[in-house]
Amino acid sequence: MNRRSFVKYVPAIGALGTLSTGLSAKTIEPKTIKQNPNSRAYWAETLYKIASPVLTQMSQGKLKQNMPVELPPKAYEGREKVTHLEALGRTLAGVAPWLALPDSNDNEGKMRADLKEKALKSIAHSVDPSSPDYLNWTEGAQPLVDGAFLVHGIMRAPKALWEPLDETVKKQFIQEIKNQKEAIPPFYNNWLLFGAMLDAFLLFVDAGGDYMRIDFAVKKHDEWYVGDGWYGDGKNFHMDYYNGYVIQPMMLQVLKIAFSKRQKTYGDLYKKVADRMTRFAEQQERLISPEGTYPPVGRSITYRVGAFQPLAESALLEQLPKSISSAQVRSALSAIIQHQFEAEGTFDKDGWLTIGFCGHQPEMGDAYISTGSLYLCTLGFLPLGLPAEHTFWTSPEEAWTAKKAWGGISVKADHAISF
Numbered sequence: 337m338n339r340r341s342f343v344k345y346v347p348a349i350g351a352l353g354t355l356s357t358g359l360s361a362k363t364i365e366p367k368t369i370k371q372n373p374n375s376r377a378y379w380a381e382t383l384y385k386i387a388s389p390v391l392t393q394m395s396q397g398k399l400k401q402n403m404p405v406e407l408p409p410k411a412y413e414g415r416e417k418v419t420h421l422e423a424l425g426r427t428l429a430g431v432a433p434w435l436a437l438p439d440s441n442d443n444e445g446k447m448r449a450d451l452k453e454k455a456l457k458s459i460a461h462s463v464d465p466s467s468p469d470y471l472n473w474t475e476g477a478q479p480l481v482d483g484a485f486l487v488h489g490i491m492r493a494p495k496a497l498w499e500p501l502d503e504t505v506k507k508q509f510i511q512e513i514k515n516q517k518e519a520i521p522p523f524y525n526n527w528l529l530f531g532a533m534l535d536a537f538l539l540f541v542d543a544g545g546d547y548m549r550i551d552f553a554v555k556k557h558d559e560w561y562v563g564d565g566w567y568g569d570g571k572n573f574h575m576d577y578y579n580g581y582v583i584q585p586m587m588l589q590v591l592k593i594a595f596s597k598r599q600k601t602y603g604d605l606y607k608k609v610a611d612r613m614t615r616f617a618e619q620q621e622r623l624i625s626p627e628g629t630y631p632p633v634g635r636s637i638t639y640r641v642g643a644f645q646p647l648a649e650s651a652l653l654e655q656l657p658k659s660i661s662s663a664q665v666r667s668a669l670s671a672i673i674q675h676q677f678e679a680e681g682t683f684d685k686d687g688w689l690t691i692g693f694c695g696h697q698p699e700m701g702d703a704y705i706s707t708g709s710l711y712l713c714t715l716g717f718l719p720l721g722l723p724a725e726h727t728f729w730t731s732p733e734e735a736w737t738a739k740k741a742w743g744g745i746s747v748k749a750d751h752a753i754s755f
Contacts, residue, residue: 373674374667376720376729377444382677383431383717384447389687390427390711395454397461397469399423403708404684406691408701415706418478421471422708424458425482428489428497430642430714431455433652433721436493444724452496459501463508473512474519478704483516484530485712487537488589492721498541510543525570526578528553529586536593550594554605557587564752565615576634577643580620581712584613584646608755610655615753617650618657621665622750626739628671637693638701638709640676641716644669648718651728659748663731668739669716676713689713 372378393399403423405416435452439445461469473479490497498506513534522531532553539545560568567583568574591606623630630643637643650656651665676682681696683689689710691701722728741747 391454395457419706419708421482425486426711429485432489432493435496480520484533620647624668639712642712645715662728663734664736668736
């Protein structure tokens with residue numbers, strides 16, 4: 337089906353090679369990416385390719401002007417009012433750990449420095465009422481979701497994305513988060529965690545924060561826990577990837593902040609939630625087929641490798657289950673990343689992500705999906721926050737569980753957890 341049937345076209349930036357990034361696009365070599373998909377360089381160059389258009393344009397106050405807004409068939413109205421906060425919040429949630437690494441003068445360090453500078457400028461534009469890229473923080477329900485992703489990125493890398501901000505920008509940002517918290521009530525499902533994330537952030541920056549909202553969100557999800565590492569999305573179980581996109585990582589983040597303030601109150605639940613995510617990560621690794629694919633089940637599958645955020649974050653936090661090595665996680669995620677981001681049509685001619693699961697598949701987009709939504713894929717790249725010398729990157733390539741099992745190699749038996 338013709339892509340133009342689903343795309344609202346606006347003037348866009350030139351091809352990736354002509355981006356005004358402060359870093360020549362010639363340093364990103366497609367041949368390097370294709371030759372070594374299991375390398376840190378491949379991950380870094382791919383993430384840079386994904387994030388650069390968003391942060392380059394917004395750092396100049398031109399995201400609204402230049403980002404195309406692609407919509408699936410029968411999309412909800414008003415997506416153009418929320419898509420830009422989606423793009424910024426989701427991009428920063430994924431790139432944050434990478435940007436938090438120390439400065440370096442190699443090619444990767446130059447990419448990080450470029451994105452970090454642009455991220456700070458982008459945050460400033462997002463809260464400046466005089467900027468063309470002043471974002472919609474309170475109109476409709478969707479901004480609550482992406483305010484939560486944005487503060488998730490900041491809390492993942494405060495030294496990179498918060499401390500360097502001008503004091504005026506910090507005050508403006510805090511006020512927008514407070515306004516959003518008051519304006520948008522969460523739905524009675526995983527959205528409770530979006531509200532809790534805002535309060536966790538306010539606690540994190542010593543700007544207030546409501547423990548009761550945090551308590552309600554985490555305790556309801558604890559009630560909705562259905563066993564063996566899985567939470568219901570509300571009172572019902574959903575066979576989808578929302579334990580990956582939202583529930584597991586945001587439960588952990590909210591409780592991390594709450595625990596840092598009140599250890600006796602939150603210690604037991606924080607540990608239990610962390611252990612559950614480790615089990616969930618173990619299951620996620622087993623879901624990756626020998627070919628490096630995974631089942632396209634449930635809604636929001638156009639978030640691509642972002643579905644594997646718990647596995648990626650468990651690697652980042654060095655909390656992988658004992659049954660799997662970091663090398664097999666890197667190898668498995670590398671295979672998915674290669675499949676999804678080298679598929680024809682994944683990027684448009686100007687370097688923006690298109691709607692799809694593996695390539696350009698607009699019909700696979702849910703009604704709430706638009707271009708900005710797609711940047712949730714960056715959450716699959718969280719292990720880039722580990723330094724280059726970490727064993728996650730230095731260990732030899734290793735077959736993952738399904739590849740071993742289907743190759744006739746014995747793997748450990750799998751057992752449910754009881755907490």
